[in-house]
Amino acid sequence: MLDFPPWKRAWLWSLTVLGLLCAVPSLVALAGGSLPAWMPSRTVNLGLDLAGGSHIMLEAEASQVAAQRLQTMEESVRDTLRQATPRIRHGDISTSGGRLTFMLEDPGQVDAARGLLEPLTTGAGLTGQRDWTIEVVDGTRFVLTQTKAGLEVATSQAMDSATEVVRKRIDALGTREPTIIRQGANRIVVQVPGLEDPEALKELLGQTANLEFRLVDTTALPSDVAQGIAPPGSEIVPYAADSQTAGGLALRRLGGIRGDSLTNAQQTFDPQNNTPVVSISFDPQGAQRFARLTTENVNRQFAIVLDGEILSAPTINEPILGGTAQISGNFTTESANQLAISLNSGALPVELTVVEERTVRAELGADSIGKGAIAIAVGTIALVLFIFATYGPRFGLYANAAVVINVLIILGIMAVMGATLTLPGIAGFVLTIGAAVDANVLINERIREERARGRRPVQAVESGYREASRAIFDANITNVIAAVLLFLFGSGPVKGFAVVLVIGIITSVFTAVTLTRMWVAGWLRRARPTDLVL
Amino acid sequence: MKLLKLVPDNTNIHFLRWQWPFFIVNVLAMLGAAALLFTNGLNLGIDFVGGQMIRTTFTQSAEAPVTELREEIDALGFGEPVIQAFGEPNEISIRMRLPDGADTQPELSAQMTNAVTAVIRANHPDARIDGVDAVSGRVSGELFETSILALVLASIAISIYIWVRFEWQFGVGALFALVQDVLLTVGMFSLTQWEFDLNIVAALLTLIGYSLNDKIVVYDRIRENLKKYRRMPLPELLDLSVNETLSRTIVTSLSLLITLVALLVLGPDVIFGFTAAITLGIFIGVYSSIFMSAPFLIWLGVTSDSFVPKESAADRQARKAMGRAEP
Numbered sequence: 001m002l003d004f005p006p007w008k009r010a011w012l013w014s015l016t017v018l019g020l021l022c023a024v025p026s027l028v029a030l031a032g033g034s035l036p037a038w039m040p041s042r043t044v045n046l047g048l049d050l051a052g053g054s055h056i057m058l059e060a061e062a063s064q065v066a067a068q069r070l071q072t073m074e075e076s077v078r079d080t081l082r083q084a085t086p087r088i089r090h091g092d093i094s095t096s097g098g099r100l101t102f103m104l105e106d107p108g109q110v111d112a113a114r115g116l117l118e119p120l121t122t123g124a125g126l127t128g129q130r131d132w133t134i135e136v137v138d139g140t141r142f143v144l145t146q147t148k149a150g151l152e153v154a155t156s157q158a159m160d161s162a163t164e165v166v167r168k169r170i171d172a173l174g175t176r177e178p179t180i181i182r183q184g185a186n187r188i189v190v191q192v193p194g195l196e197d198p199e200a201l202k203e204l205l206g207q208t209a210n211l212e213f214r215l216v217d218t219t220a221l222p223s224d225v226a227q228g229i230a231p232p233g234s235e236i237v238p239y240a241a242d243s244q245t246a247g248g249l250a251l252r253r254l255g256g257i258r259g260d261s262l263t264n265a266q267q268t269f270d271p272q273n274n275t276p277v278v279s280i281s282f283d284p285q286g287a288q289r290f291a292r293l294t295t296e297n298v299n300r301q302f303a304i305v306l307d308g309e310i311l312s313a314p315t316i317n318e319p320i321l322g323g324t325a326q327i328s329g330n331f332t333t334e335s336a337n338q339l340a341i342s343l344n345s346g347a348l349p350v351e352l353t354v355v356e357e358r359t360v361r362a363e364l365g366a367d368s369i370g371k372g373a374i375a376i377a378v379g380t381i382a383l384v385l386f387i388f389a390t391y392g393p394r395f396g397l398y399a400n401a402a403v404v405i406n407v408l409i410i411l412g413i414m415a416v417m418g419a420t421l422t423l424p425g426i427a428g429f430v431l432t433i434g435a436a437v438d439a440n441v442l443i444n445e446r447i448r449e450e451r452a453r454g455r456r457p458v459q460a461v462e463s464g465y466r467e468a469s470r471a472i473f474d475a476n477i478t479n480v481i482a483a484v485l486l487f488l489f490g491s492g493p494v495k496g497f498a499v500v501l502v503i504g505i506i507t508s509v510f511t512a513v514t515l516t517r518m519w520v521a522g523w524l525r526r527a528r529p530t531d532l533v534l
Numbered sequence: 535m536k537l538l539k540l541v542p543d544n545t546n547i548h549f550l551r552w553q554w555p556f557f558i559v560n561v562l563a564m565l566g567a568a569a570l571l572f573t574n575g576l577n578l579g580i581d582f583v584g585g586q587m588i589r590t591t592f593t594q595s596a597e598a599p600v601t602e603l604r605e606e607i608d609a610l611g612f613g614e615p616v617i618q619a620f621g622e623p624n625e626i627s628i629r630m631r632l633p634d635g636a637d638t639q640p641e642l643s644a645q646m647t648n649a650v651t652a653v654i655r656a657n658h659p660d661a662r663i664d665g666v667d668a669v670s671g672r673v674s675g676e677l678f679e680t681s682i683l684a685l686v687l688a689s690i691a692i693s694i695y696i697w698v699r700f701e702w703q704f705g706v707g708a709l710f711a712l713v714q715d716v717l718l719t720v721g722m723f724s725l726t727q728w729e730f731d732l733n734i735v736a737a738l739l740t741l742i743g744y745s746l747n748d749k750i751v752v753y754d755r756i757r758e759n760l761k762k763y764r765r766m767p768l769p770e771l772l773d774l775s776v777n778e779t780l781s782r783t784i785v786t787s788l789s790l791l792i793t794l795v796a797l798l799v800l801g802p803d804v805i806f807g808f809t810a811a812i813t814l815g816i817f818i819g820v821y822s823s824i825f826m827s828a829p830f831l832i833w834l835g836v837t838s839d840s841f842v843p844k845e846s847a848a849d850r851q852a853r854k855a856m857g858r859a860e861p
Contacts, residue, residue, distance in 0.1 A: 049804070057673065196663075202644060354644050355670040364589065364664040368802035379796030383789055389538040390785060424733055427805050430797045431740065431812065434790035435747075441789065442751065445782040452543060471754040474699055475747040481691045482743030486736055489684035491677065494736040501740070534537070 002462055002521040012518055016405060019507075022412030030369070044415045047422035049493050050369055052362025053193040058205060060162060060186045060350040065155045066146060068349075070095055073120070073132065073144060075254070077102075080116050088113050090142075100144040107140045117142070124150040155186060158349040163188050166352075168345035169204050188352065196361050200338075208307045208351050209342035211259025211327075213293065216301040216313060220250035240309040243330045249313060251303055257293055261286025265343035267336040270328060276336040278327045280343065287323030295319040304329070306339070307351075372426035379430055380404070387437060391444050392533045398519050399440035402511040406436045409507045410500065419503075422496030432504030438475070439512035442468040448534055457532045458524055465517055472513060476505050540788070541781035549776055550769045553829035560826060564714055567721025574724045579731030580667060582681075584632040584674035586647050587667045591625045594660035598626040606653050612646045618729075621803035625664075628654075629729075632671055643670055681735040685716065688739055692746055696753070701840050704753050707830035708746060711822045715745045719815045723807075733808040741815030744790070748783055748823035755779050756831065760841050768837065772828035780824065787820045 004012075026043040028034065048055050074093055077100060081088040089105040090113075104113055117134055124131040124147060131150025135143045163182050170178045170190065179191040195201065217234040230236045230250045238248040264281045282290055293302070294316050303313040304327050311329035331339070383403070388396035407429065414421060447464035455463065480502060487498035523529075549556075580587050592598050600617050607615045607628065616629040630650065636642045647668045654661050669677075689712045697705030716738050723730050755775040763771055794813045801809060 059670075059672070199648065206644075353670075354668070356673045357644075357647070357666060357668040359667075360665040361663065363662075364804075368804060371800060371802045372797075375797040375799075375801035378800055379793035382792045382796060386538075386789065386792055390540075392537050423802060423805055424736060424808060426802070427797060427808055427812075430793045430801070431744075431790070434793040435744065437789040438747065438786045441782050441785045445779075445785070448543075448781075449778065467758070471751045474696075474754060475750045477695060478692045478746040478750060479743040481695060482688050482739050482746075485684045485688045485691070486739050489680045490736060491732060494732060497736055497740075501743075 002458065002465075002517070002524065004518050004521050009518060009522075012514060015510075016409070016515065019409035019412045020405065022416050023408040024412075026411050026415045027408075030373070042415045042418070044411060045418060045420040046365070046369075047420045047425070047493055047496050048191060048193060048358070048365075049360050049423045050365040050421065050426075051193050052196060052360050052365045053191065054195040054198040054201065055356075055358040056190045056192075056198060056202065056205070056354055057183070057356035058166070058188045058190065058352040059355040060155075060159060060188075060352055062151070062155050062186055064350050065158050066098060066151055069146060069151070069154055070098060070100065074100055076120050077117060077144070080120065081113065084112070084116055088116070098146065100142070102142055104140045104142070110136055110140060113142065117144070121150075124153045152185075159186060159188065161346075162348050162350055162352065165345050165348050166190060166205055169341055170201070172341045172345065173201065173204065187355075194362065196359065198357065198359055202354055202357070204338055204341065205352055206354065207338070207342045208348045209259075209339070209345070210307050210347045211262075211343060212256050212305040213259070213290070214251040214256035214303050214305055215293075215297060216303055217250040217252050218300065225250050237303065237305060237308065237310055240306070240311055240329065243309075243311065245310075249303055249310060251305070251310075255293075256302075257286070257289050259343065260347060261289070262343055265340040267333065267340045268326075270326065275328070276331040276333045277329075278331070278336050278340050278343065280325055280327060282323045282325075284323070287321075290323065290325065291319060291321045295321075368423050368426070372423070372429075376407075376426070376430055376433070380407075380433055383433060383437065387440075391440075394523070395440075395444055395447075395520075395532075395534050398516040399437060399444065399512070401519075402440060402508075402516050403433055403436050405515065406504070406508050406511040407433060409511065410503050413503050413507065414499070419499050420496050421500075422493040424493050424497035425500045428497045428500030428504065432500065432508065435479075436504065436508035436512055439468070439472045439508060440516060442472055443513070443516070444534060447532065451532055451534065457529050460532065461520055461524060465513070469513065472509065476509060479505050539781070540784050545777050545780060546773070547777060547780075548773055549825060550773050550828060550832070552825070553832075556825040557829060560714065560822075563721075564717050567717045567724070570721050570724040574727070576720070576724055576730040577727045579729045580629060580669045580674065581732040582674050582678045582730070584636070584643070584669050584671040585630050586643065586650070586669070587630075587665075588628045588647075588650060588654070589620065589625070589664040589666075590628065590654060591622075591662045591664055592658065592660050593624075593662050595624050597623045599658065600626065602657070603628065603654070606657055607650055610646075610649050610653060612649070615650075625803075636671055643668055677732060681732065685735065685738060685742075688742060689713070689716075692742065696746070696750065700753055700757060701836065703831050703834035703836045703840075706834055707753075707827060708749055710830060711745060711749055711819075711826060712742050714822055714826070715742055715815055715818050718818045719811055722814050723811070728807050728810065731807070733805060734811050737808045737811035737815070741812050741819065744812075745815060745819030745822065748786075748819055749827050751782060752776060752779050752823055752827045756828075756836075757841055760836075768832060772831060776824060776828055783820060783823055787816055790816050 025041050029043040074095060077093065081090055088109050091103040091105065093100055093102040104110060114134060114136065121130040121132040121134065127149070129147055129149045131147055131153065133145050133147055137143060159182055163180060166188055167180050170180065170192070177193060181189050183189050192201065217231055220231050220234060225236060226247060228236050234250045234252050236248045237251045239245045261283050262280050263283045266279045268277055268279045269275065270277045298316050298319060301313055301315045304311045311327060384400045387399050390396065391399060410429070410432065443464050446468045447460050450460035450463050483498045483501040483505065487495055487502070490498055604615060604617055612633050613631055618627050619625065620627045628650065630646065633642045633646050647666060651663055651666065654663070689709060692712070693705045693709040696708045719738060719741065723734065752775060755778055756772060759771050759775050791813065794809055794816065798806065798809045798813060
């Protein structure tokens with residue numbers, strides 16, 4: 001137990017020194033200084049609760065993805081059957097209950113229709129399942145149902161592209177080093193260090209930016225529209241809450257243009273009345289469609305719809321062929337700019353709502369660091385004195401040195417791992433300082449006992465370390481179990497706490513058991529004491 | 535040099551003589567804690583019930599205008615705010631429940647946050663918003679579930695580990711100690727009505743780790759002594775083991791308490807509840823280590839043979855045969 005050949009001592013010392021060196025950049029940074037450029041500079045990351053910033057969790061409604069898929073499928077089915085030769089006639093397509101249901105007029109076309117519709121479905125998942133099932137009931141009635149696997153794949157894709165859109169929008173704001181990660185099936189976590197007022201960000205991310213140009217149904221009676229009744233093939237869409245017009249308009253459900261074919265959007269001013277507007281440019285395909293829409297509907301009214309609300313409903317005076325247009329609405333410069341950013345980043349495939357927000361001002365974080373540092377310093381000094389008083393200058397020194405080295409090595413390992421120090425993490429440090437002493441307490445108490453039983457110093461030390469190791473091992477395992485569960489189930493700051501605990505448990509065994517044993521062994525060999533002051 | 539010895543050498547306290555009084559006190563305390571939980575409940579933070587918490591410092595005032603704020607926010611119609619001082623008297627936290635209908639319309643809670651911060655900013659120019667936490671009902675429900683799950687899993691995992699490393703009686707004893715530590719600490723939170731949030735759950739998980747630490751040291755000594763003194767009556771042996779580890783229990787707990795009290799008094803206000811929970815738990819854990827570790831083992835029937843490898847019938851016969859041959 002007490003045999004430390006030179007190579008082993010060299011190895012343990014170099015490990016220790018390495019650990020201590022890794023802590024230096026973080027210590028200097030925490031003290032507010034900076035190191036010369038040639039030195040290694042990996043410091044421990046500060047969590048948002050210490051550095052200040054915003055944490056926002058966004059959630060998408062999975063049912064929305066299902067509804068959109070239903071609508072897309074409805075359009076595809078309609079187009080496919082219409083373009084078939086011979087044309088396949090069918091009754092109204094019902095979308096109730098989340099399924100597409102329709103009847104064929106000619107029972108003889110069932111097989112042909114099935115053959116055309118099958119290619120519209122794709123494989124989903126690994127089990128060979130399709131994303132839609134097609135059933136024919138009562139001879140002529142088609143029922144298309146979304147499968148669970150299909151919906152999962154679609155949601156996952158929607159979340160991937162939503163994450164991408166969120167990233168583009170945040171980049172457009174010019175904030176520094178945001179972290180954007182997908183979480184679980186339908187959530188996105190956004191963390192922006194240093195952002196203290198996330199209102200603008202939340203508004204930007206809350207905007208789906210689904211832009212549509214739709215025709216106004218002129219056959220609708222104003223009295224019906226006021227009551228919310230739309231003619232068949234149309235629906236009532238309300239004006240935006242901040243627009244000057246109240247109520248809504250009946251808009252045709254089909255035949256409009258979606259705003260996903262834009263190449264550029266920009267906030268500009270309307271030359272006529274100098275109010276803020278958003279100028280948009282279409283890609284070639286979009287320009288063509290827009291030209292056709294405006295050519296075919298001159299002198300009719302169409303509506304610019306954003307996220308299910310009408311921004312404005314101008315009348316088409318002349319065909320717009322150049323592929324550019326202006327969106328007017330009741331904009332301020334700011335909201336027009338925001339819309340431009342949103343349109344440039346593309347529409348969010350699903351609506352995102354903020355389900356959790358945690359914002360901390362940098363001053364509060366700095367205050368926490370300051371108070372935490374003082375608490376650590378005072379706690380450590382008091383503990384060092386207590387240990388000296390209990391175990392005397394020699395064994396007290398060993399235990400105390402082990403504690404201090406332990407704290408520094410934890411900091412070093414966290415810096416190298418790129419781990420994040422959070423506010424509960426500071427508490428983890430303090431706790432680790434107290435707990436790291438435990439191994440030495442166990443060992444020293446055991447040595448005292450062995451001495452009291454009349455063993456000679458070397459034997460007492462040897463059996464002290466041997467007998468105590470077992471309990472130290474078992475006790476640390478329970479702590480690791482608790483810490484691992486904390487890590488698995490905890491949220492951000494609590495995870496940071498668990499990281500400190502786990503690292504601390506491992507390093508404390510190294511410093512409190514291995515290092516002190518090396519020191520004690522060296523002393524016993526050099527001094528050959530006849531008694532232990534302990 | 536005279537060293538500090540908190541527990542004198544050869545201390546021999548007959549803890550087991552008092553096992554019943556201690557047990558009754560223990561059970562009464564646990565019943566009391568449970569009763570408190572049912573009647574008083576917990577002051578659940580927004581992590582678990584949803585809602586928002588805004589931390590504000592009034593930089594130009596010695597004291598926060600709590601009464602005015604309460605009226606101003608109440609007038610918004612989102613319900614009555616809970617306003618608590620927080621560190622200095624000019625620092626407060628404003629806590630509000632989720633508005634009605636927020637389950638189906640998550641954006642309502644964001645609107646509430648905006649309205650409240652706006653009214654604070656408008657009426658109190660010196661108000662500095664230090665932090666905003668807003669948690670929707672769905673997230674808070676999940677947080678509550680995962681917290682409970684984590685606590686239960688940790689307790690079971692640790693108990694199983696002890697069962698495997700020792701004997702089942704030790705595992706049961708550990709589980710009882712865990713339940714006791716958590717229940718009494720949570721009871722304290724019910725009594726004081728300190729805010730109970732996610733950090734407190736983290737604290738509970740931590741303290742069951744450390745409390746078990748203590749028990750394992752005692753158990754380890756019991757195991758060792760059971761092997762060493764095969765003839766010693768069990769009560770005497772258990773007392774001996776607790777006494778032998780008493781000094782270590784006290785010194786370690788004091789070490790932890792020294793650092794924790796430093797954190798409690800000087801540390802950041804934001805983690806006061808967290809630190810308080812661990813500090814309380816350490817006290818409770820020491821009590822259960824010293825007074826409750828041993829009696830449980832007697833009641834559950836640990837014997838001196840628990841750690842002796844089982845002897846097969848053939849071995850026994852062989853031994854008896856040997857015994858006859860060499861009297």
